[in-house]
Amino acid sequence: MKNIRIIPRLDIKGQNVVKPVHTEALRVVGNPKEFARRYYEEGADELIYLDIVASLYQRNLDFNLLKSVTDAIFIPVTVGGGIRTIHDINNALRSGADKVAINTHAVRCPEFLSEAAKEFGSQCIALYIEAKKQPNGTYEAFTDGGRERSGFNAIEWARRGIELGAGEILITSVDKDGTRRGYDLDLIKQIASFSPIPVIAHGGAGDPESVFKAIADGKADAVSASSIFHYRDFDVASVKNYLREKNINVRV
Amino acid sequence: MSSKIIIIDYGVGNLQSLKKAFKFFGVDAVVSEDANEILASDAIVLPGVGSFEAGMRGLKIRGLAEAVKAFAAKNKPVLGICLGAQLMLSEGHEFGVFEGLNIIPGKVVKFPELANGEKIPHVGWNKVKSPGGGVWNKDFYFVHSYILDPKNHENVFGLTTYGGREFCSVVKKGNIYGTQFHPEKSGEAGLEVIKNFINLI
Numbered sequence: 001m002k003n004i005r006i007i008p009r010l011d012i013k014g015q016n017v018v019k020p021v022h023t024e025a026l027r028v029v030g031n032p033k034e035f036a037r038r039y040y041e042e043g044a045d046e047l048i049y050l051d052i053v054a055s056l057y058q059r060n061l062d063f064n065l066l067k068s069v070t071d072a073i074f075i076p077v078t079v080g081g082g083i084r085t086i087h088d089i090n091n092a093l094r095s096g097a098d099k100v101a102i103n104t105h106a107v108r109c110p111e112f113l114s115e116a117a118k119e120f121g122s123q124c125i126a127l128y129i130e131a132k133k134q135p136n137g138t139y140e141a142f143t144d145g146g147r148e149r150s151g152f153n154a155i156e157w158a159r160r161g162i163e164l165g166a167g168e169i170l171i172t173s174v175d176k177d178g179t180r181r182g183y184d185l186d187l188i189k190q191i192a193s194f195s196p197i198p199v200i201a202h203g204g205a206g207d208p209e210s211v212f213k214a215i216a217d218g219k220a221d222a223v224s225a226s227s228i229f230h231y232r233d234f235d236v237a238s239v240k241n242y243l244r245e246k247n248i249n250v251r252v
Numbered sequence: 253m254s255s256k257i258i259i260i261d262y263g264v265g266n267l268q269s270l271k272k273a274f275k276f277f278g279v280d281a282v283v284s285e286d287a288n289e290i291l292a293s294d295a296i297v298l299p300g301v302g303s304f305e306a307g308m309r310g311l312k313i314r315g316l317a318e319a320v321k322a323f324a325a326k327n328k329p330v331l332g333i334c335l336g337a338q339l340m341l342s343e344g345h346e347f348g349v350f351e352g353l354n355i356i357p358g359k360v361v362k363f364p365e366l367a368n369g370e371k372i373p374h375v376g377w378n379k380v381k382s383p384g385g386g387v388w389n390k391d392f393y394f395v396h397s398y399i400l401d402p403k404n405h406e407n408v409f410g411l412t413t414y415g416g417r418e419f420c421s422v423v424k425k426g427n428i429y430g431t432q433f434h435p436e437k438s439g440e441a442g443l444e445v446i447k448n449f450i451n452l453i
Binding site: 002003004005040043045067070071074075076093094095096097098120121122123124167168195196197198221222251252 | 266268269272273276301302303370371372373374375376377378391393395396397414415434436437438439440442443
């Protein structure tokens with residue numbers, strides 16, 4: 001049986017870790033270096049590091065800050081925020097990233113996913129989707145930190161992203177993000193049901209049980225969370241202990 | 253420490269995290285694509301991410317394939333990681349059949365059909381079972397679609413199970429080690445493997 005990965009996520013604005021609610025309404029929660037180190041020590045399997053305003057303001061993420069954050073930890077780090085060129089990916093990798101997450105630029109230029117996968121290998125390229133449920137029950141993908149409509153159906157976009165060469169899908173429910181009311185299981189399941197590549201679920205983790213549901217019911221291959229870890233509701237180890245009791249395979 | 257460890261730069265992969273892992277033990281590993289520098293060093297690390305063919309091409313255009321083989325022939329410490337481990341075998345079956353460094357006889361093949369609908373690539377942490385003791389019998393971080401298939405059983409130094417299939421996750425021949433997983437990404441367990449390697453010098 002495979003190991004389910006538990007992945008704390010750092011949303012970065014400027015030099016700080018912030019916590020968005022519905023990907024907006026930011027609140028500063030702390031220093032990225034300290035958070036990364038704490039999660040590494042608690043047994044996080046990977047980290048996600050997203051500069052949440054880089055894309056909106058059309059700038060690059062702060063590679064020096066990224067380097068200082070990755071310097072003290074020895075687990076894989078997925079980095080996103082304003083990645084638009086092969087050069088940006090190279091810079092991210094040189095600053096300690098192992099994978100990059102691409103949202104906005106992939107929506108504008110889907111072929112970029114293929115170009116990036118060809119250059120760095122699919123395993124290096126995660127398609128990042130921010131999905132909002134629409135009144136008719138479908139999910140639409142949003143860009144620029146949940147602000148802009150893409151016009152893409154999120155599920156179809158995942159399918160296309162896989163064809164274009166993405167190696168992982170990072171799916172965030174904008175509706176659930178920051179609410180701590182549980183993951184959008186329907187959204188996760190719709191993508192995980194056909195995806196031949198790993199699906200990382202984000203948005204809505206409230207307690208270890210909600211994480212369990214994202215795995216058992218949503219069929220997520222990996223689970224990402226921020227609020228519950230940032231605010232110390234639970235640490236990574238206690239979530240893993242809970243999952244182990246429920247017979248989910250996690251790394252000790 | 254006066255001995256010299258070279259991380260071979262052949263155009264693939266994130267070398268920063270490896271350098272950082274050696275630095276953790278106070279070792280300033282040098283990133284190099286110079287054949288002479290490689291031959292004069294005490295130990296080499298062959299990292300790598302990407303396809304087999306691209307990796308061999310990256311080594312050959314820099315004139316490094318022969319240098320790595322000559323270095324390994326002296327049984328000096330070599331650590332191949334992921335693609336770097338795969339390149340040490342005789343041939344790779346990814347996008348065609350390509351000749352490898354042939355330091356350890358064997359081939360690199362695609363994962364066979366997996367049970368329980370497990371996904372390929374194999375991404376994440378998994379256990380290694382090894383005759384090598386406590387350092388090796390831990391969980392490590394894997395990202396790969398192809399597996400090591402050494403010809404001789406004596407070169408199998410670690411086994412891992414994924415999707416109901418057991419595959420070779422560590423190869424060894426004397427002081428030459430190849431890990432399918434990424435020690436530099438495997439937390440404290442991975443750092444122990446790096447330390448173990450440093451101690452071979």
